[in-house]
Amino acid sequence: MTPDSGASISLGILGGTFDPPHIGHLIAAQDVRNALSLDRVLFVPAAEPPHKRGRALTPAPLRLEMVRAALAGVDGFDVSDIELRRAGPSYSVDTLRELSAANPGVRLFFIIGADQFRELHTWRAPLDVARLARLVVMHRDSLSPDAMASPLDVEYGTVRVTRIDVSSTMLRARVKAGESIRFLVPAAVEEIVRREGLYE
Numbered sequence: 001m002t003p004d005s006g007a008s009i010s011l012g013i014l015g016g017t018f019d020p021p022h023i024g025h026l027i028a029a030q031d032v033r034n035a036l037s038l039d040r041v042l043f044v045p046a047a048e049p050p051h052k053r054g055r056a057l058t059p060a061p062l063r064l065e066m067v068r069a070a071l072a073g074v075d076g077f078d079v080s081d082i083e084l085r086r087a088g089p090s091y092s093v094d095t096l097r098e099l100s101a102a103n104p105g106v107r108l109f110f111i112i113g114a115d116q117f118r119e120l121h122t123w124r125a126p127l128d129v130a131r132l133a134r135l136v137v138m139h140r141d142s143l144s145p146d147a148m149a150s151p152l153d154v155e156y157g158t159v160r161v162t163r164i165d166v167s168s169t170m171l172r173a174r175v176k177a178g179e180s181i182r183f184l185v186p187a188a189v190e191e192i193v194r195r196e197g198l199y200e
Contacts, residue, residue: 012041013099013133014111015083015092017049019058020193021070022171022185024164026077028138031161032111033076036136041111042099043067043079046090050124058198060084069188093125096132108133121151130154175199 014029021043029041045067047060057063064081071077082098083090092110099108110133112120117137120126129135135156140163171181176199181190193199 008105008107009040009103010036010038010107010109011099011103012036012038012109012111012136013044013096014041015044015046015090015095017052017057017168018043018045018063018067019168020063020171020185020189020198021067022166022168022189023183024166026070026074026186027164028161029077029111032109032136032138032159035159036109036157038109039076041077043071043077044083044095045079045081047084047086048089050089050091062192062196062198066189066192069192070186072188091124093123093128093132096129100132109136110134111136111138113137114139117156118150120154126152127154130156172199 012029012032014025014032016025018025025043029043032038033041045060045063049057061084064079064084067079071079082095086094086098096108096110099106110129112135114137117135120129120135123129130152135154137156137158138161139158140161166184171184174181174184175193181193185193
């Protein structure tokens, strides 16, 4: 992405395993984009999520394919394979450093959930994460002061997103039980899950 010579471009970064990507991911990203008037939101599938070591994951190239299928034709959403092209654990700070260096003049917004924010102090170089991008914390309910408690003293903004009671864990369980995931994921994602026999 190359910034225009005039106004600064704003880019939201939404990372995750996306195993599989579902309507909740898309709606939350849309809510954040609209609330902050972001130019684009970049979905970044993790190759080796450090917080999920030891858990069986769908191979990263297939998860990337599912995200690309989910976003096909959706204005304002892009996908990056930046973490798949980098060896080793997928640390967010490394991704933000690369994106910042490759996109001078672009304002980065790092989108995370409230649970992730509370655990941010356990991440690699969390203060650098907060320095490289504006932290945007998604939440689905009214926030109490304790709900956003974090050991780190960092600046952040919040966006209330639409509550959608669907998760990748639930979807994998539904497939394993022989239940339908129709309408819970984009049709193109459902087709890949069926084609590859994922989660059975």
